[in-house]
Amino acid sequence: MVFDTVLRNGRIAGLHGPVDIGVRDGRFAAIGAALGAPDSAREFALDGRLVTGGFVETHIHLDKSCISDRCACRTGTLKEAIETVAAAKLAFTEEDIYARGRRTLEKAILQGTMRMRTHVEVDPRIGLKGFRAISRLKRDYDWAIDLEICVFPQEGLNNDPGTFELLVEACESGADLIGGCPYTDSDPHLQIARIFELARRFDVDVDFHLDFDLDPSWMHIDEVCRKTKAHGWGGRVAIGHVTKLSALEPQALQRVAAKLSQAGVAVTVLPATDLFLMGRDATHSVPRGVAPAHRLCEQGVVCSLATNNVLNPFTPFGDCSLLRIANLYANVAQTGRADQLEACFDMVTTLPARLMNLKRYGIAVGNPADLVVLDCADPASAVAELAQPVLGMKRGRISFWNAPATINRPEPRQE
Structure with missing residues (x-):
């Protein structure tokens, strides 16, 4: 041959x-x-040497990477991160987003990432600048990486007039999937419903930022699973962060895992960001705030480990190495046996490939x-x-x- x-x-x-x-x-x-x-x-x-099919990044924000020098943060909370980035992005230009996104994307390529889902903010302040800039990156770097764009409303949907129409425009212009962020919305359940409405209208997958705190007494997971079943979208829905799961007792975690597995909802855990932002009100015995992905996998949930943010208020560090993220997770989750480390490797290769429904x-x-x-x-x-x-x-x-x-x-x- x-x-x-x-x-x-x-x-x-x-x-x-x-x-x-x-x-x-x-x-x-x-x-x-x-x-x-x-x-x-x-x-x-x-x-x-080991040969693998390439790392798969399921959750990163290219459009707001590399802006730590523009944001003065004091508390390190999620609320502060959202507010400071919202203020900073008022000055973003399409060329600025492209340049910063390129810097981050090239780091990821050199670290072995070959497939990536990036979330891109869409709202009346930023408009479609981020979407257009990252769409250019998608074309310009297709020789090295397959890039998938998920447009989403970071600062809310129902409380932010004009955002829904911009999401529609982005989907009509070729966005690969639609995302949501219910915890910033005035009506979280209505946002979830409207995001699924767009998913059905454009026949795209869904990826939510979800349940991003440490109070396990209530969750939006239930509603996402319900809507996933109602729309027949099993295998096409992912949720990221879900730090509430880190605060559940084992039996409660098993019940949530069963619900996710039955509905066909995948989970992306973001160790670097979640460790940095969670537990800020604790003075000692600070909770880790990292959802136990390996436990969810044992219950049949498709899980991935991902980067989320790089050099911004959400995560003021990062070199785009998914191996480093897997190693960080292994440390936090105290998974050190060979089979457990292999499972962490799977969560940056084969499992995220399943989450993104990658063929071949x-x-x-x-x-x-x-x-x-x-x-x-x-x-x-x-x-x-x-x-x-x-x-x-x-x-x-x-x-x-x-x-x-x-x-x-x-x-x-x-x-």
Whole structure:
């Protein structure tokens, strides 16, 4: 068989021993031991390193990344973050959003992310500036990453006249899905209903920011699950944050997990942001505020771990590494066994691919040749050691190369 590229001696999770991976016409053409290749084929020696289908980012905000220097924050609360960003975005321009989004997107690409869902704010203050800027990024970087745009009303819908019409315009202009943020709305249940109305009208998936506090006495999860069932939207709805779940006792958590699983509602946990914002009123024994994704997975809920914000009041740090997010979650959730670390790896690869309903994801013959090579031998080591991405390939083309660091040893001393 003729190949364009052959990657030698790579390890694929679930397969025993190193294999060769043959790529032709932008797709995986063969996977096996000692693949033959003509002299014209490019070859890369992987030396037993792990090969994965690329990281999948399900929840990030490119449009408001890299603005920490514009926001003076004192309390570090969610309320303050929303207010300071709302004030800052009055000065956003389309070019400004594009430039900051590009900076963040390129970081994600270099960290091995190949598919991404970014939430973009739409309201009468920002209009469609963010949507247009991120749509340009989607086109300009499609050689390295598949970008999905979720438009949503960060500051409310029913209390913000003109926002619904802008969401409609964005959907008519090609937004990939619709999002919501009920906890900022004057009528949360009505917002949920109207978001599902738009989802049905444009036949798109839904992704809510939801239940973002530590009071478990009430939740909007129930209404989202009810609407998901009523509209037959199971498998097409995701909810992010849901920090309330971190405050539930085990039996209550099981009941909520069963409800989510039965309704077909997926969950995205955002450890960096949730750790930073939650529990701000505690003077000691500060709650972590991170929903237990691994426990939800055990109950059949599709879960992902994601970045959320980068260098802004919601999260004033971040390098766009999903491995770092998985490692952070493992620390917080106290999941250190090899099988638990592998589950964390799944929550930044295969499970978010399911959440986003991605077709033909992963390293298999016939799939698009999208892959990332990590400087480790297995998924558990990748999470535990924060393994460096060495090489990325998108549709058969090398999208980045990051040579492993080497120690510059001195010459042997002469006795």
